[in-house]
Amino acid sequence: MDALITLLLEFAIPTLVVAAVFVALLLYALPREVRTIFKRELKSYFTSPIAYVLFVVFLGISNALSFFFTGVLEGGEADLFLPYFQYLPWYLILIAPAVGMRLWSEEQRLGTLELILTMPLAPWHAILGKYLAAAVVLFTMLVLSFPIVWTINFLGEPDNGVILAGFVATYLVALCFLAVTSVVSAITRSQLVALLVSVAICLVLWLGGLPHLSEMLMNLKGGWLVAWPVLKLINSVGVMPHFTELAKGVLGLRDLVFFVTFIAFCLFATSVAIRVKRA
């Protein structure tokens, strides 16, 4: 029992700190418009079944797969990275777009985009407010996967700092995929199209960072003159290496900067997409 309390504290404190920073940001640093949009959007997630369905799917898949197929229990060592965290981004390729697909396509389908954009707010207020609401949904989802940490602690003595790093890295990847979905959903009014296109892009982003691809690029440099720059670009925005570094507990500034820049760029691209669509 004591162990559980210690464990809860170890994880509850960072979680609460993140939540507190977030709430403070919303209440004091961001304009009222962002807050209003955020509130509406978040409420909309939790009054429709979508958030709950995704929670169940995500927790079901991630826990079932790690327990039964990837051998968290058989491993003998209490390390979550290999059996658990390395697979999470794969599920997120599907889950994050499923959370974000409605962000802007739904506004377009309902016609409410016309209302929002004629209200006295800058487009970035709306983009940020909606993005943050979806980010909270993903955050809740990761928090709910806490039982696996408890299980591991029950079975052995893992390095909880590394596990926390694994969650942080996973969340940052989820936020990247969500940002991509935000752009795509601004382009189409169909949620299904937004989902499929986003999943495809996220897959490329994830695989683009495969170590093999980097090696392949080194060897190909001479021949494939046309494809090389394209592959190089995909490789350079590949999310995987940044995730791997962070998830191992190596908190590198370079990786953090990558994630923040990537998300900021996507949110900016969302505003461009919305503007171009109207012109």
Place this chain on the structure above:
Amino acid sequence: MIEVENLHKHFGSKVAVDGVSFTVKKGEVLGFLGPNGAGKSTTMRMVTGFLPATKGRVRIGGADIEENEIEAKSKIGYLPEAAPLYSDMTVEAFLRFAAEMRRVPAGEIQAAVDRAIETTFLEPVRHQSVDTLSKGYRHRTCFAQSIIHDPEVLILDEPTDGLDPNQKHEIRQLIRRMGETKAILFSTHILEEVEASCTRAIIIDRGRVVADGTPEELKAKATNAGTVVLRATGLAGSGIRAELEKLDATASVEVVESSDEGLTARIQPAKGKADQLSAAVFGLCKDKSLTVHELKVEEGRLDLLFREITKKETEK
């Protein structure tokens, strides 16, 4: 309050709005008329800042809609044509959301929501979810969000669409009343609406303004304006007709019904003599000792003018 200067909108090679200019002052209700696809909604979307204009300027209370976007938008209440709403909210929650977004101070939100609900007769559905509302209620809910912050400028795209006759009447009264203190621009293709609530009207066709004036001025431009209708007996119909045609002020006589006893005719005034025609006809009847059963001057009809103007444009 609303100043629109030489507004253009091109969608690819298609010209949707082609140099529209007008102003709406405080205390004015401007009716925006035109056939479907004339560019009414596109113009309104540019005025509200939803669509960027290809060329031209829009100023709301002095603030440019593109350069000073937020200030300009904060003065506007807007009802889009399709009356879009978030279907997962209740009517009251949606109006609260709109009030917050439209910068109603936190302490006044409840009062603003109550007032808007009362004004637009939404009390019976206040707690109902938007996706269960009938078309009329949906429309009024969206109308309510446009007036929630008591804006100086109201832009309404077909505000009475989908309402029953009683509700239409109420909304027209409301527009008329609010027009005393605000600048209102509303589009419609229902002509009686213009007469019922506008102080001025613009007819737009193929992206251009083709007529602009008070409803009375516009009606005077219709071909039937000033026509005198006469039903008189005491002489053979053909005789009366001949006498009428001799009058200076007459352009032409159209006989509706004629017999040995008398006739019914519509007399078109000659150009510039519309105001003399009825007196001349009456004088004639007196001279010839005719019994006058009916003598009246027709007001121009807006629908006639509308058809004439928009048809001419189409033929060009």
